[in-house]
Amino acid sequence: MFASRYMPCRRCGASLERSERAGHECSLERLLDYQMFQLREEVAGFEHCFWGHLDSAYGRFEVWEAARRVRE
Ligand SMILES: [Zn+2]
Numbered sequence: 001m002f003a004s005r006y007m008p009c010r011r012c013g014a015s016l017e018r019s020e021r022a023g024h025e026c027s028l029e030r031l032l033d034y035q036m037f038q039l040r041e042e043v044a045g046f047e048h049c050f051w052g053h054l055d056s057a058y059g060r061f062e063v064w065e066a067a068r069r070v071r072e
Pocket residue numbers: 009010011012013014024025026027
């Protein structure tokens with residue numbers, strides 16, 4: 001069986017050569033990008049629910065109430 005010299009880091013997804021794995025430290029930026037990539041469907045689902053809620057009768061009332069409070 002063919003074994004690749006490179007393996008992705010489980011935490012940040014960086015492609016690492018075998019010799020690099022032991023000393024690898026995930027960069028914060030890459031770690032956040034990877035986590036956001038993994039959560040992309042959840043984020044999109046949240047936005048869909050959020051806008052759907054604002055479009056409901058209760059959501060429209062909340063928007064109206066928030067605007068009223070800001071004006072006071
Ligand atoms: Zn990593």
